[in-house]
Amino acid sequence: MQNFLNLCNAVIGEDYVLHEPAKQAPYLQDWRQRATGQCLAVLRPANTEQVAQLVKLCAEYQVPIVPQGGNTGLVLGSIPDQSGTAVVMSLQRLNKIREIDTANSTITVDAGCLLEAIQIAAEQADFLFPLSLASEGSCTIGGNLSTNAGGTAVLRYGNTRELCLGLEVVTADGDIWHGLRGLRKDNSGYDLRDLLIGAEGTLGIITGAVLKLYPKPISQGTAFIAINSIVQAVALLHLAKQQCHANLTGFELINQLSLELVHQHFPQYQRIFQQARRFYVLLELSTYDNEQVTKQLLEHLITTAIEHGLVEDAVVANSIAQAKNCWALRESISAAQAKEGKNIKHDISIPISQIPNFVQDTDAALQLAFPASRMVTFGHLGDGNLHYNVSPPCGTDQDSFLEHHAEINRIVHDKTDQFGGSISAEHGIGTLKKQELLRYKSPVEIKLMRAIKQALDPHNIMNPGKIL
Structure with missing residues (x-):
């Protein structure tokens, strides 16, 4: 692999190919500090062309790639596994606001732009970019797109997918798809944009996006x-x-x-x-x-x-x-629940009309199986997205309680499925929920997803082990 790393050095410079454990550490641990991976190197390209050159090298040497933005994900989708064979492709240096088109009400940005930076740029141009998350000072738009993030304004403006008009993407072969079209109507074939949004970096690496802007409310x-x-x-x-x-x-x-x-x-x-x-x-x-x-x-x-x-x-x-x-x-x-201690989180969506029945039935089932467990239930009721979290009873050993996470997940996810819901509303699947996905998706859906993955990433180098 030394020849591969030498070629990476030639593309982006030795300073941006990180080998030292101390420098790699922030890229290897997940946001909630539950898991730490290992990697061959952390690559920090500065632009789309460098990303494409690095992906071509990874394809040639069959090196798996874990794309990463702000590393604020909650399902272990943005960190590598323990094998140490993958590279982490950090897009944090791709952080430019490329253009604001006031007549078209769009903003074109690099994927590594912080969500907050896009909000500020829109506001300075007297517009609103409505995506709003608690992690907006840390998360990047590339990560938001890769998980189709929701947030608090979905009820009015929709998920990230609804806020995006065009993408720039580096494919698994290292080609660049120049799809930065600011069009609101484009029925000229399969919608590759919508396919890549929400794919968690398993089909390609998003390097840029054209996003919708809205008039600022008075x-x-x-x-x-x-x-x-x-x-x-x-x-x-x-x-x-x-x-x-x-x-x-x-x-x-x-x-x-x-x-x-x-x-x-x-x-x-x-x-x-x-x-x-x-x-x-x-x-x-x-x-x-x-x-x-x-x-x-x-x-x-x-x-x-x-x-x-x-x-x-x-x-x-x-x-x-x-x-x-x-x-x-x-x-x-x-943050308060984190300070309180360890807990078992669920990011689910339920038809709004069924949410009262879901909460009543699931609360009862959990109390029967795990008496005195504490429900931290909150979320975006307006779009049917609940964060349905389970904390251990007061005074209970937290680690012992977490040993039952599979049983608790089964109760919550079975009830979610019973009421016509989804086990992931806005956080994605990552590695944390991929076995659950197989349980709740139909064989036909899984077959189609595998076919898409095989077609776009035949050598399985794009974020392998995530989703499928």
């Missing part, structure tokens, strides 16, 4: 609402859609334990309610009207919801600081 309204059941939450969502239409941007569900963990571990955030409730909804409107009109629309919605018996209590944010506090409570749930 005003926003934020409310934190206390409710007693998920049935009420679903009814409130239906009412909000009826009254607010496209102005409804976010609709987040938070259970009592989720919020209490945030208050326990992040006391700097102000409490919204003194009396705890079983569930909460964080609701946001974004409009092109003035603040007074937006506030009236939000208050009318809440008043109607109270009249229908859907709301126990509600607080409308009266300032930007109060709105930020509301969202900080929501976005700190995962």
Whole structure:
């Protein structure tokens, strides 16, 4: 392999072919620090042409490639295995904003751009790029595209796939597909863009993208609402859609334990309610009207919801600081749960109408099998995506509890399948869920996926062992 590494040095320079364990370490451990891989080297190309040259070398020497952006993934999809035979292809140096086309309402970016950097560039051009994630200061758009990330604004703007018009991709042969077309209509054959988005780097390496921009909303309204059941939450969502239409941007569900963990571990955030409730909804409107009109629309919605018996209590944010506090409570749930200790996470999607039944049945099944286990249930109810996490009972040895992760996953995923859902809503499959995928996907789906993989990556060098 020394000849291969020497050729990599010639392409990108010795400083960007990392061999030392200390320099490799950040690229080899996953975001949640559950697993650490090994690699032949970490390659850090500076542009698409260098990526293509490196992939050609990897194809020639049959060296597996693990593409990596910000390494913020949650399903072990962006780190190598323990064999030490793969290279990690970090795209962090591909971080340029290439173009903002104001007339076409698009922004063209390198795949290694931080999501936050794209948001800022759009804002400076008086536009909105609506993809919003808790990890936006660390994750890259290439990673967002590779997992078809969702976030808090899917209800209005859609997943990352809906926000992308064109891609630039390096294939498994090292060819460059120049697909950076800013077209909203293009029915000229198979949609390769949609195939590659969500493929987790198993079919090619995304190096650039054309993304949609939107007019910046003039005003926003934020409310934190206390409710007693998920049935009420679903009814409130239906009412909000009826009254607010496209102005409804976010609709987040938070259970009592989720919020209490945030208050326990992040006391700097102000409490919204003194009396705890079983569930909460964080609701946001974004409009092109003035603040007074937006506030009236939000208050009318809440008043109607109270009249229908859907709301126990509600607080409308009266300032930007109060709105930020509301969202900080929501976005700190995962960090609070991490501080609380180890847990078993599930990123699932369920038809919205079935979510109350799913939660009721699954909670009951878990309590029967693992009494006093604690449910940290939150997520994007507006698009049917729940983060349904299971924490051990208070005082229980966490490692012992985690030994039951396969049994707990089986209960949760079987119930997800029973109610017509998916075991992965926005985090992907990676290596963590690939056996689960075989259980819940039909043989026909798996056969088609394997055929696509074989056609586009016949030598299986693109992120091998992930998804399939």
